[in-house]
Amino acid sequence: MRPALIGLATVAFAGMAFAQTGNAIPRGVDGKPDFSGIWQSLSGADYGLEPHGSSADGPPGVGIVTGDTIPYKPEALKQRAKNFAARATADPRTKCFTLGTPRGLYGSEPIQLLQRPRDLTVMYEFGHPVRTIHTNGTEHPEGHIDLWLGDSRGHWDGDTLVVDVTDFNGEAWLDRVGDFSSDELHLVERWNFVDRNTIRYRATFEDPKTYTKPWAIELLLYRRLEPNVQLIENYCALQEFEKYYPVPTLKSER
Amino acid sequence: MRINSETRRLLPLLFPAMLLVMAPALSAQGMRGWRETAFQPTAAGEWTGPKLPDGQPDIAGHWSNTVGNHNNLTDPQGPLGDDDEAPPRQGGQRPPREPRPRASRAPSRISDPADGSWPAQPWAKLKQQEFLKFLNNPIKPEYVEPFALCAPGGPSKSFMWHGYEIRQYPGYVVFLFDSGNRVIHLDNPRHLPANIKLWNGDSRGHWVGNALVVDTANNNSKARLGRTGEFVSENATIQERFIFDPKGERFTYEATYTDPTVLTRPFTITIPNRRVTDKTPADDWNNETFPAKHAGSDPVIEIWERVCVEGNGNHGQVVVSGK
Numbered sequence: 001m002r003p004a005l006i007g008l009a010t011v012a013f014a015g016m017a018f019a020q021t022g023n024a025i026p027r028g029v030d031g032k033p034d035f036s037g038i039w040q041s042l043s044g045a046d047y048g049l050e051p052h053g054s055s056a057d058g059p060p061g062v063g064i065v066t067g068d069t070i071p072y073k074p075e076a077l078k079q080r081a082k083n084f085a086a087r088a089t090a091d092p093r094t095k096c097f098t099l100g101t102p103r104g105l106y107g108s109e110p111i112q113l114l115q116r117p118r119d120l121t122v123m124y125e126f127g128h129p130v131r132t133i134h135t136n137g138t139e140h141p142e143g144h145i146d147l148w149l150g151d152s153r154g155h156w157d158g159d160t161l162v163v164d165v166t167d168f169n170g171e172a173w174l175d176r177v178g179d180f181s182s183d184e185l186h187l188v189e190r191w192n193f194v195d196r197n198t199i200r201y202r203a204t205f206e207d208p209k210t211y212t213k214p215w216a217i218e219l220l221l222y223r224r225l226e227p228n229v230q231l232i233e234n235y236c237a238l239q240e241f242e243k244y245y246p247v248p249t250l251k252s253e254r
Numbered sequence: 255m256r257i258n259s260e261t262r263r264l265l266p267l268l269f270p271a272m273l274l275v276m277a278p279a280l281s282a283q284g285m286r287g288w289r290e291t292a293f294q295p296t297a298a299g300e301w302t303g304p305k306l307p308d309g310q311p312d313i314a315g316h317w318s319n320t321v322g323n324h325n326n327l328t329d330p331q332g333p334l335g336d337d338d339e340a341p342p343r344q345g346g347q348r349p350p351r352e353p354r355p356r357a358s359r360a361p362s363r364i365s366d367p368a369d370g371s372w373p374a375q376p377w378a379k380l381k382q383q384e385f386l387k388f389l390n391n392p393i394k395p396e397y398v399e400p401f402a403l404c405a406p407g408g409p410s411k412s413f414m415w416h417g418y419e420i421r422q423y424p425g426y427v428v429f430l431f432d433s434g435n436r437v438i439h440l441d442n443p444r445h446l447p448a449n450i451k452l453w454n455g456d457s458r459g460h461w462v463g464n465a466l467v468v469d470t471a472n473n474n475s476k477a478r479l480g481r482t483g484e485f486v487s488e489n490a491t492i493q494e495r496f497i498f499d500p501k502g503e504r505f506t507y508e509a510t511y512t513d514p515t516v517l518t519r520p521f522t523i524t525i526p527n528r529r530v531t532d533k534t535p536a537d538d539w540n541n542e543t544f545p546a547k548h549a550g551s552d553p554v555i556e557i558w559e560r561v562c563v564e565g566n567g568n569h570g571q572v573v574v575s576g577k
Contacts (some may be wrong), residue, residue: 098561114423138546147559244395245476248381
């Protein structure tokens, strides 16, 4: 190639690179995709993972279950019906308990992802708990631990973060209408960018105690772009008790 | 212990019974690994240790205070405080005892004023004494320490509790406590609107040499400053400094409270902290980390999920009539 053409090609390449900057996915110091930011699902999945019509429980939705139907075992289907009947008080959300994994990702409040090469931290506004997805080559601890959010160990498959989640306590629900899994749940998540402001989240559920076969969900997480957006601690479980703790004042002493 | 919805509804009526149920578990609480009686505060200055790519001093990791728990703000190892030498509990309570000489236990966490006292207005001291009087016999819900309900400890009291982790990111320093989590914003000095009140407040900070300097507002001030009942109002502002030893082994926490509503003058809390490593003995208090399983030979420690939303926290028992 002659020098003039090389120069032209360089300019053209630089122009392409510049043009792509706006849409290029963010990457961390380790070159991996960087999911840091505040995100929220608009899937409406918390109102029901499966397709559902409008009801007093919430708006209609096409659901996020691949194939539309969760393959419950017969006994588990009865349990879901019991959950549904008791949902007003039995849903852990109504008690402000931690929503669990994956439900915490598609609740009604945003999440914040904080990323380092060694881990991805998921901070939930609702209840303000933290889930750590370890990406430092560590493995699940020996034995079974009862955790609301599970034990998460991830690795990168190209630009996709693949996360193996075990050690659930089996107490979290999957939505407001009683869908659930047990402490034997084995969740495999796949996180990847669609573009710099959209994450595709897929998860496969294996739980032989509850389901007849593995099944999957897929949803998108959208980056919250409001200039003043921030996660605000929501220790929702304390709301009913806050009235007992008025800060003493001089007036209260008189 | 887990509390179901029915129990939660009845909770205000059940507090005294809960305390009796909790007493055996509390008695089983082990010895603290660290219980220093004196310490040298870290001096503010240049940071000569390692830095993160964004320029922050790299102080990420596991830490714990070296003095004791939040039983007593101004005499942490004193007669109302956190002392393994205390006689066994009787009927769920520790009997009063003769304290060790003052010079042989940790100083007041209040470093200014110099006498270590909480400089509150007279009416506020009466309210503090009232809270302390009923701490072990909470005949009203307002006497139950919010920690018992899994509330965050608040900006300063969180550093009087179990070991915790610090994680750092561009724009943030994040504290993961045993009860609650706290985010320090480094990239935006503007606080949330004043009507938003939070258990851990709204924290805006920046680094000056080896010190993380934090301005905290928006406090709901519902968390007391110790089980001894000291408090500030919602109008309080807190200037905090986390001063790190460049070796990364220790840091001194300082918090200056300004609150004309409750105080006669500002006061400063000082708490020594030390890094928890894989060589720190596990004591279920200062060090609550676990060795991570991995194929390599280098030690990796980690904390597991700390979720306390099911109301399974405990209240703690302290004597309330010691000298």
